[in-house]
Amino acid sequence: MEFISTRGSRPVTGEEAVLKGIAEDGGLYVPSSFPELTREEMENMLWMDYSERAACILCKFFDEIPEAEMKSYTDRAYSRFTDCEPAPVIDIDGESYIMELFHGPTLAFKDVALTLLPHLMTAARKKFSNGEKTLILVATSGDTGKAALEGFKDVEGTEIIVFYPSEGVSELQKLQMQTTTGSNTHVVGIKGNFDDAQTGVKRIFTDPDYIARFKEMGYSLSSANSINWGRLAPQIVYYVSAYLDLVGAEQIDMYDKINFVVPTGNFGNILAAYYAYKMGLPIGKLIVASNSNDVLTEFFSDGKYDSNRPFHKTMSPSMDILVSSNLERLLFEMGGRDPAFVREKMSELKRFGMYSVDFDEIPEEFSLFEGYSATEEDTASAIDNFFETHDYLLDPHTAVAVSAYYDYLTETGDPLKTVIVSTASPYKFAHDVYRSLTGSDERDPFMAIKRLHGYSGVPVPDEIASLKYKELIHTDIIEKEEMPEKIFGILTQNE
Numbered sequence: 001m002e003f004i005s006t007r008g009s010r011p012v013t014g015e016e017a018v019l020k021g022i023a024e025d026g027g028l029y030v031p032s033s034f035p036e037l038t039r040e041e042m043e044n045m046l047w048m049d050y051s052e053r054a055a056c057i058l059c060k061f062f063d064e065i066p067e068a069e070m071k072s073y074t075d076r077a078y079s080r081f082t083d084c085e086p087a088p089v090i091d092i093d094g095e096s097y098i099m100e101l102f103h104g105p106t107l108a109f110k111d112v113a114l115t116l117l118p119h120l121m122t123a124a125r126k127k128f129s130n131g132e133k134t135l136i137l138v139a140t141s142g143d144t145g146k147a148a149l150e151g152f153k154d155v156e157g158t159e160i161i162v163f164y165p166s167e168g169v170s171e172l173q174k175l176q177m178q179t180t181t182g183s184n185t186h187v188v189g190i191k192g193n194f195d196d197a198q199t200g201v202k203r204i205f206t207d208p209d210y211i212a213r214f215k216e217m218g219y220s221l222s223s224a225n226s227i228n229w230g231r232l233a234p235q236i237v238y239y240v241s242a243y244l245d246l247v248g249a250e251q252i253d254m255y256d257k258i259n260f261v262v263p264t265g266n267f268g269n270i271l272a273a274y275y276a277y278k279m280g281l282p283i284g285k286l287i288v289a290s291n292s293n294d295v296l297t298e299f300f301s302d303g304k305y306d307s308n309r310p311f312h313k314t315m316s317p318s319m320d321i322l323v324s325s326n327l328e329r330l331l332f333e334m335g336g337r338d339p340a341f342v343r344e345k346m347s348e349l350k351r352f353g354m355y356s357v358d359f360d361e362i363p364e365e366f367s368l369f370e371g372y373s374a375t376e377e378d379t380a381s382a383i384d385n386f387f388e389t390h391d392y393l394l395d396p397h398t399a400v401a402v403s404a405y406y407d408y409l410t411e412t413g414d415p416l417k418t419v420i421v422s423t424a425s426p427y428k429f430a431h432d433v434y435r436s437l438t439g440s441d442e443r444d445p446f447m448a449i450k451r452l453h454g455y456s457g458v459p460v461p462d463e464i465a466s467l468k469y470k471e472l473i474h475t476d477i478i479e480k481e482e483m484p485e486k487i488f489g490i491l492t493q494n495e
């Protein structure tokens, strides 16, 4: 299958799209068309395990990779999840369900794509790299960084550098990154927020001088952020898989519609749900849940995307984002796949920090999306109430989604069954989760873990428990302007 840039440059194959990460014109790669999930395929997939479902769906996009080869990648990736099950669906009350995406090596949903991406990239490198090494630059709001580091750790021919906002991630997210081993991993804090890190990385990606210098040093750039198509494709799978699991458990009939609620930051995860819809998955509504950085809530209510607003640091830091880069891919669809439409909106965003879309002029299809946001108070009460009512412990990101779901339900009374997407283990945010439950402000992260465990009885994952005894390896913190210099410094040291 061919992939085209949202801004119009020449088409590439799926493997090239993964290897490049972002198009030369600064646009994002999207499939040239959406392959259909036929009735027969849906019925066959009912009987498959997750890894088989993944291979079946991914080969529709990466048709240059034989299905047996893809299956060997998905097997290796998904064997790293508890019980080889990346997306178990938990029945909450027969109406709502939670899809738990946090049973991978770093305890956030980013693992579902980032355990697989290195395999896709290595396959692509064999065909396209001409002996160049791949330099993966990552901007992280907390979870992508660690998941990418673990995925690419010691992968041959690859160097990975992660930038995170030094004061903008949870204490445990930071420790997870700072203790990463591996000879090709680098982690750098910047004085700034996630948007600064993301802008810095994107700028380096599209600067011809930097690219030429990297080439001279024997590197070509790629991305492990959700701007990379290789991040989105594996995320389509779990929406289909959750649907099939509900059919298998006789909660719905094949072809009944269901809703998904997705806690959203960079718009990657929920975009994958939209792509599943485009492939034919019966979806009623996609509920876009934001925290108090509610730029997307406003966009889906009146078409105005305005990033000129205060940046709030919240207890769901992986959603503290004002410029959601994957919205560009949705704009591409809203504008009838016209690159000129996207270029115009993106240049307005660059110049004025805002743009708007006239919802009367775009297809009816986009009423699929509903935006809701949760304040910090809403988030804390969602954690507390949900534990009280359902004896189920939410992380703050998932709690934003739960709060959005109940707001939506109160407003609409929608009878469709709904899957709430759970994106992280509550233990990654032990301090805030424990405070939401008890009001007690336990600042020491390991004490908070202990208290949370005592209160909830939920087992502490090894990845979190073992952090206490790991050596801090990566402690650099720089100004955001120093990012390019830092990268060249790291590469020179490697020579």
Ligand SMILES: *Cc1c(COP(=O)(O)O)cnc(C)c1O
Pocket (backbone or CB within 6 Å): 108, 109, 110, 142, 143, 144, 226, 263, 264, 265, 266, 267, 268, 269, 270, 318, 319, 397, 423, 424
């Ligand atoms: C990254 C992340 C999100 C936001 O996902 P997007 O794909 O950026 O919308 C939500 N929750 C958690 C825990 C995350 O790590």
